[in-house]
Amino acid sequence: MFKHVPWASHEDGKSSEGDHQDDEKSLTTILDVDQRGELTLLIASIMASMRKAIEMNFDANATLSSGSNKPLASEDEKIMDTQTDPATADVDKLDQEKKLKEQRQKELSAPKMKELKHDALRFIDQWRTNVIERIGSIVNSKEEASSQLHSAPAKSPTSNASSDRKIDTASPDFEAADTAFKEIFPPVDTLLSSLDEPTRLLILHSTLLLLLSLEHYIAPSRVLLLYLTSSLHLPLSALTADEEKIAKGLLEAAKQMSGDEETQKKAEENKHSRKWKVGLASVAGAALIGVTGGLAAPLVAAGVGSVMGGLGLGATAAAGYLGAVAGSTVIVGGLFGAYGGKMTGEMMDAYAKEVSDFAFLPIKDSLDPLASAPHKDSSSHERDKNDPETNPAVDDPASRRLRVTIGISGWLTSASDVTSPWRVLSSASSEPFALRYEMEALMNLGNSISAMVSSAAWGYAKSEMIKHTIFAELTAALWPLGLLKISRVVDNPFSVAKSMSDKAGELLADALINKCQGERPVVLVGYSLGARVIYSCLMSLARRKAFGLVESAVLIGTPCPSTTGDWRVMRSVVASRLVNVYSENDYVLGFLYRTSSIQYGVAGLQKIEGLPGVENVDVSETVSGHLRYRFLVGAILKKIGFEGVDLKAVEQEAEALKKMDEEDEMKSLADKAKAQGKSIVTGADGKVLFDKDGNPLMEKIWRKGKKEEEGDEKGEGKDNLEAKGKDDEHGAHEEAERLEKEVQEKTQQGLLQGMAQKLHISK
Numbered sequence: 001m002f003k004h005v006p007w008a009s010h011e012d013g014k015s016s017e018g019d020h021q022d023d024e025k026s027l028t029t030i031l032d033v034d035q036r037g038e039l040t041l042l043i044a045s046i047m048a049s050m051r052k053a054i055e056m057n058f059d060a061n062a063t064l065s066s067g068s069n070k071p072l073a074s075e076d077e078k079i080m081d082t083q084t085d086p087a088t089a090d091v092d093k094l095d096q097e098k099k100l101k102e103q104r105q106k107e108l109s110a111p112k113m114k115e116l117k118h119d120a121l122r123f124i125d126q127w128r129t130n131v132i133e134r135i136g137s138i139v140n141s142k143e144e145a146s147s148q149l150h151s152a153p154a155k156s157p158t159s160n161a162s163s164d165r166k167i168d169t170a171s172p173d174f175e176a177a178d179t180a181f182k183e184i185f186p187p188v189d190t191l192l193s194s195l196d197e198p199t200r201l202l203i204l205h206s207t208l209l210l211l212l213s214l215e216h217y218i219a220p221s222r223v224l225l226l227y228l229t230s231s232l233h234l235p236l237s238a239l240t241a242d243e244e245k246i247a248k249g250l251l252e253a254a255k256q257m258s259g260d261e262e263t264q265k266k267a268e269e270n271k272h273s274r275k276w277k278v279g280l281a282s283v284a285g286a287a288l289i290g291v292t293g294g295l296a297a298p299l300v301a302a303g304v305g306s307v308m309g310g311l312g313l314g315a316t317a318a319a320g321y322l323g324a325v326a327g328s329t330v331i332v333g334g335l336f337g338a339y340g341g342k343m344t345g346e347m348m349d350a351y352a353k354e355v356s357d358f359a360f361l362p363i364k365d366s367l368d369p370l371a372s373a374p375h376k377d378s379s380s381h382e383r384d385k386n387d388p389e390t391n392p393a394v395d396d397p398a399s400r401r402l403r404v405t406i407g408i409s410g411w412l413t414s415a416s417d418v419t420s421p422w423r424v425l426s427s428a429s430s431e432p433f434a435l436r437y438e439m440e441a442l443m444n445l446g447n448s449i450s451a452m453v454s455s456a457a458w459g460y461a462k463s464e465m466i467k468h469t470i471f472a473e474l475t476a477a478l479w480p481l482g483l484l485k486i487s488r489v490v491d492n493p494f495s496v497a498k499s500m501s502d503k504a505g506e507l508l509a510d511a512l513i514n515k516c517q518g519e520r521p522v523v524l525v526g527y528s529l530g531a532r533v534i535y536s537c538l539m540s541l542a543r544r545k546a547f548g549l550v551e552s553a554v555l556i557g558t559p560c561p562s563t564t565g566d567w568r569v570m571r572s573v574v575a576s577r578l579v580n581v582y583s584e585n586d587y588v589l590g591f592l593y594r595t596s597s598i599q600y601g602v603a604g605l606q607k608i609e610g611l612p613g614v615e616n617v618d619v620s621e622t623v624s625g626h627l628r629y630r631f632l633v634g635a636i637l638k639k640i641g642f643e644g645v646d647l648k649a650v651e652q653e654a655e656a657l658k659k660m661d662e663e664d665e666m667k668s669l670a671d672k673a674k675a676q677g678k679s680i681v682t683g684a685d686g687k688v689l690f691d692k693d694g695n696p697l698m699e700k701i702w703r704k705g706k707k708e709e710e711g712d713e714k715g716e717g718k719d720n721l722e723a724k725g726k727d728d729e730h731g732a733h734e735e736a737e738r739l740e741k742e743v744q745e746k747t748q749q750g751l752l753q754g755m756a757q758k759l760h761i762s763k
Contacts, residue, residue, distance in 0.1 A: 243401065501536065538574065583624075589604045
């Protein structure tokens, strides 16, 4: 795509004199004094805007009209105000906003909220100082750069601005990531944008190396680079390509420098001395890169500098920009979370004692979630296949990235549901993983929901529920009595799984704080109770003042409160996008959550009010049931311009949803046929094919249903269905028992199949 990029390789290893001069390029040779000053000013302005976004998160006036700041409490005061047009001013609206502002001021005046704001600003200020001093030391001076930091104008942040939008995932007009990128990270005006493309690319590349020299690549650093990329009028792919090449280059160079006998000896010694030994990825040379006892500056700096020099800078300049990173395999290993371990090591085993099956599973080539990472009682043989020393496929620098994305499923109907929904996450710009936890509880929940929505009671109840809004159902307890009588099928599984999800969120926060992902930014995506895990994780991170870890978070169909206070807290620990995806037609979520604290709202059913940093996405036109989210993750992510979505996987996801809809329709038709006293014939795969007369069931029942709708039949099927929905204690009890037995059988079958696959793969 970029044939003139500075890091374009030379064929056959030959280079001309001009190429040699290119190798010696640096920021001081390609930019004059004024341009270097413009660069530090641009970076200072971007960081000032990032700080302002944090301030707005704690601003009681955010999203309110300017008129609400004035004490207009009556018609007389409205008329007396010279800045207000008496003919157009809406006093009722202003009064309503004043009350809302008073509530926010009360919330923000709480000691814990004030402390959170103070700590969030202190963290970003310290980061800003470190960044500007490091960049200033290269392009001009620390003093000049520091003065610009305090004088740079802060553009009103439009990034992450509250955007209430409705999307239909069935429509083909997917929003391109680059289009969304420009909207979310609007460019800051700079003269540097007029430079030629190779120069702008080299500026971006050099800035990334300078940020890495701080010995971490935290979420705010990534956001800064996104703004810089936009401001330099470069596509998002320019940044992701550079990140990929740098990650590979660092690991390749460090791996080559870590092979001597003494280094291996130190690695083995340190392997048993670190408290936290597990990284989110089994990175290249993990046992060697991350645990060397000291620095090997001359050798490593030469190797890393040489590799980075191939990306457009001279080896000396590249090594200088990387600083200590170029001279320490310890730091390189720490960046990728490589302290002699893997995500399948002892750290995950310790967490698995708190939450069953807790593990991070790599999406790439993940054939089975149970086989991707061992349980706490797994054999050494099972560990070996995930060990870079015994399985070269795991030790692949080409698959490493400077970012990590974690997908979390909210319920399961099979073991593969842990990872399958997340195959839509591309590995082009991030290392994708799935979080596995409490498989039995989530599988029990998934099968319970499936059984409930396919029951006759739900079929009858749904026709009653749509007569009211879902919020009327929740607040007035208008749920049909027949449905409530079989509610035990889902109530206990949901309660157990919800509790376990809260605990898993706490453990996820703990894992991130202990840098299982290394010093890299993390993106979190989850649906249903998987989104509840993210909610719990972000709340825990905020309580522990753990800033800079999470780049973005997308919560889909979340069973958690929708209060501004909770989401304000969550927003404080998310550096970039915080997205709430909801559906007003998700009656399953409403029914499941009815016994919770509904007075605080339900995020999966409504938008988050009053926060400029939260994106609200309404998918009501597509999501009519909670189970559909499993097959809509990719389509939703693509629609919101999420970075790193595999389009082919999204298409496969759509096909799976279509197949599920067809099977559900066939089952519904079969239920109608049974209700009418018809016998049915099934195929080898269990699908209904014909009725007892040999007629195609789909066509016959469709026509039958059509006549019923037109009133041409006596409505025998309808009467039978209504009979099932009536207040029949004995019938409801029998149906509940049948459904519970069906759920138990399916859950055990799913777990056994998963274990069988695991044993097969481990052989």
